[in-house]
Amino acid sequence: MTEPTGPPNTDPAVLDGGGPPEPADRPLVELRDLRVHFPIKRGVLLDRTVGWVHAVDGVSLRIERGSTYGLVGESGCGKSTLGKTVLRLEKPSSGSVVLDGIDMSRMSGEPLRRMRRRMQMVFQDTLSSLDPRQSVESLLVEGLRAHGMDEGGGRTERRLRELLSAVGLPASALRRYPHEFSGGQRQRVGIARALAVEPELVVADEPVSALDVSVQAQVLNVLRDLQDEYGLTYLVIAHDLAVVRHVADRVGVMYLGGLVEESDSDELYEQPLHPYTRALLSAVPVPEPEVEDSRERILLSGDLPSPADPPSGCLFQTRCPWRQPGVCDVERPEPREVGEGHRVACHYAERIRDGTLPGGPAASAG
Numbered sequence: 001m002t003e004p005t006g007p008p009n010t011d012p013a014v015l016d017g018g019g020p021p022e023p024a025d026r027p028l029v030e031l032r033d034l035r036v037h038f039p040i041k042r043g044v045l046l047d048r049t050v051g052w053v054h055a056v057d058g059v060s061l062r063i064e065r066g067s068t069y070g071l072v073g074e075s076g077c078g079k080s081t082l083g084k085t086v087l088r089l090e091k092p093s094s095g096s097v098v099l100d101g102i103d104m105s106r107m108s109g110e111p112l113r114r115m116r117r118r119m120q121m122v123f124q125d126t127l128s129s130l131d132p133r134q135s136v137e138s139l140l141v142e143g144l145r146a147h148g149m150d151e152g153g154g155r156t157e158r159r160l161r162e163l164l165s166a167v168g169l170p171a172s173a174l175r176r177y178p179h180e181f182s183g184g185q186r187q188r189v190g191i192a193r194a195l196a197v198e199p200e201l202v203v204a205d206e207p208v209s210a211l212d213v214s215v216q217a218q219v220l221n222v223l224r225d226l227q228d229e230y231g232l233t234y235l236v237i238a239h240d241l242a243v244v245r246h247v248a249d250r251v252g253v254m255y256l257g258g259l260v261e262e263s264d265s266d267e268l269y270e271q272p273l274h275p276y277t278r279a280l281l282s283a284v285p286v287p288e289p290e291v292e293d294s295r296e297r298i299l300l301s302g303d304l305p306s307p308a309d310p311p312s313g314c315l316f317q318t319r320c321p322w323r324q325p326g327v328c329d330v331e332r333p334e335p336r337e338v339g340e341g342h343r344v345a346c347h348y349a350e351r352i353r354d355g356t357l358p359g360g361p362a363a364s365a366g
């Protein structure tokens with residue numbers, strides 16, 4: 001169930017079933033039925049596997065070159081695991097991670113190291129992700145060196161200044177240490193370090209969650225400016241829907257390891273179709289009083305199930321106000337296209353949208 005299936009296949013022509021598509025319209029990242037399951041170990045020597053945590057459970061998605069993909073969902077739904085697996089810091093249990101047409105799922109050693117240079121991560125917690133004993137200069141040079149890009153002398157020096165100026169820090173920051181900066185400045189250092197090796201893809205895992213709201217916007221602007229300047233592709237992970245709305249072109253909503261809905265950012269906020277997305281959005285207050293008074297509120301019943309013991313059928317069925325017994329608890333809905341570019345993993349998405357399905361939050365509340 002959780003073991004890799006089949007041999008690696010890195011030939012893009014074979015992967016795509018026909019001839020390789022033109023690089024220009026090939027997505028930079030493609031995940032195909034990706035699963036990441038962690039063993040639960042018991043016994044004195046932790047030598048018995050007694051179960052599996054289904055951290056990522058069958059996710060397929062594409063991230064277009066130069067775009068920003070926002071991934072949202074509540075704590076523990078598998079966002080970070082998915083992000084780390086895209087960078088191959090975690091190994092997929094099955095399914096594939098394809099970067100620019102190359103399947104990295106089963107890669108290791110030198111080929112993987114070369115691929116890794118094309119991708120970098122920005123973390124939420126800059127205090128623990130930046131070594132406190134190293135100056136900014138040494139942190140940045142370390143990244144360059146790891147990929148053989150430290151050309152030494154004047155060139156490296158110039159490159160470091162360039163990086164700092166790109167993220168809005170003065171050159172004097174080079175001699176300072178992480179703890180001497182504010183949270184926002186430290187995140188700029190984190191971003192500069194990610195950019196040092198000229199990546200194509202940046203995975204930013206909750207990049208502004210630890211920052212004050214006023215500083216959040218500044219750091220998000222830095223990310224956006226850098227994207228324009230260097231044509232970067234981003235996977236931005238957040239539990240805050242508001243953060244993702246402002247930066248993402250496309251948004252994916254995760255629940256218990258699965259992708260339940262995906263669409264262009266505006267469309268998702270204007271016309272959420274999956275009951276879980278509707279519940280998430282109904283929890284976000286709206287600044288206009290009239291809208292606020294009339295907006296839908298969906299309170300989810302029950303607790304989040306454990307990813308070690310996910311429900312049968314639809315992952316959301318234990319908490320869904322529209323649950324239809326005999327269907328939702330039996331068959332897991334695959335994400336399917338309901339509107340243009342709008343995918344929803346729900347058997348009843350259209351009837352919920354049109355209000356023709358019995359049940360729903362009003363009925364269960366009344």
Ligand SMILES: Nc1ncnc2c1ncn2[C@@H]1O[C@H](COP(=O)(O)OP(=O)(O)OP(=O)(O)O)[C@@H](O)[C@H]1O
Nearest residue numbers: 038053055074075076077078079080081082239307
């Ligand atoms: N290395 C690991 N070994 C075992 N279980 C893990 C490991 N990493 C993550 N998990 C489990 O996988 C599930 C998903 O975790 P993950 O960190 O991906 O969630 P998340 O959506 O990023 O949550 P948060 O919003 O709190 O950061 C959780 O149940 C977590 O406990």
Ligand SMILES: [Mg+2]
Nearest residue numbers: 079080081205
């Ligand atoms: Mg996380």
